[in-house]
Amino acid sequence: MTPATENSPNGDSTPIQAIVYRSPTCGCCGNYFSYLKKSGFEVETEWAQDNEERRTRFGIPNDLASCHTTVVGDYVIEGHVPVEAIRKLLEEKPALRGIAMPGMPSGSPGMPGAKRGEFVIYAINKEGAEDVFMKI
Structure with a gap:
């Protein structure tokens, strides 16, 4: 199984569907698209x-903004969020709007450069409030 099928929302091995909303002029968005594929x-x-x-x-929320938004099932994923966080979200199925990793951190999926420190992924609840979802 691939990382995207082992936690399929359907509980089977069907690939997880994702829609990436991105600008046609943004290269890192294309890199993130390829990373998900x-x-x-x-x-x-x-x-x-x-x-x-x-x-x-x-x-x-504006303070969690990045350059692209991905929709997976009923969840919104903002930014260069690693697949590990998406899998955790789909497995745990929390009552959230989605998760976000603000900005364009160096070394994150789709971004060039070396990773510097932990990536902090934030949870966005249904009212738009935020809290730490996980650190990678």
Whole structure:
């Protein structure tokens, strides 16, 4: 099984569907798209020119903003979130809107450079409040 099927929302080996909302001019968004595909996700792209409108529509607080938004099932994933965090989200099924890793951290999936310290992934609850979801 690939990392994206072992925790399928259906409980079987079907690939997890992901939609990445990204700008056509952003290279790191394309790299993240490829990272998800290589991790076994079935990925589609939706071109989004207006990042602020997209974040508002999905209920992502401005301080957790990044350059792209991914939708997996009923969850929103903001930014260059590692697959480990997405798998944890899908396995635990918390009552959240989604998770986010703000900015464009060096060494994160889809970003060049070396990783510097821990990646902090934040939970976004249904009201838009945030808390630490996990650190990698």
